[in-house]
Amino acid sequence: MRRIHATVLAATATAAALLAPAAAQAAPTSTTELLGTYGFGRAAVIGDAGVAAGVWRSPAVHSRFAGDDLTVTFSPRTKPRASEQLVYTAAFNEVADAQAECRKVGADGVAHHVWMSFRCQTGFVPSYTLYVR
Template sequence: MSLMFRRPEERQSMRTILKKAALVAASVAVLAPGTAVQAKPARTVTALLGTYDFGRAGVIGQSGKQAGVWRSYSVRSGFAGDDLIVTYQPRTRPARHETQVYTAAFTEVADASAECRKVGADGVARRVWVSFRCRTGFAPSYTLLVR
């Protein structure tokens, strides 16, 4: 490409402008994420969360889905209880806010505290959430809160 300039200063000025423009374009390409490059979609995992008393896995599964902790769940009955299988995105960092997963009331389960601790620990072990706590209510019931 040949550009005709009247004076040598104009030619030198154009070269300087082109060099600076190329440097800026290269910097933007390196430092800014490209629009064509997309982040990898987060992988989902379908795995056994744990085995719980008969009838409890369905309650926990439905509550966790409504809370948005997992995408879907299924229950498989066995000899020792009901297996709860969930589909979720593994977490390595705690969420900004606690999420209430479910409440185990004393009228629904023999030992609400133990069930809450078991579900919470199972979720941490499988990286469904990073941490949990069981909050007691007025009656002997326990609410599972996760991050």
């Protein structure tokens, strides 16, 4: 009887391990997603800046009717960084509305779990620097 009980327990443990929920299984180490659509020419600048900052890799830009789509490969964040990290600065002579672009890139990053939070800081002229956690 004891042997049957042990066999049933072993079979139950094996079945539970095989049918474990996805949350218990290992999360993907990286993912590739569309981050967002930005002004013509801006997606490439933002993509290169994100690579230089180390927040993503392999940026790909695809021109569309409304702007350039930026697709990036990154490791999804579940916790904020210990300190803020500078991603890029949008200067007034490079983009029509640097503040709006900074806020959009920051919000897109939060929505896709590239970072957990962001802050746009104004510079000496109407430029905005994107900081993320």
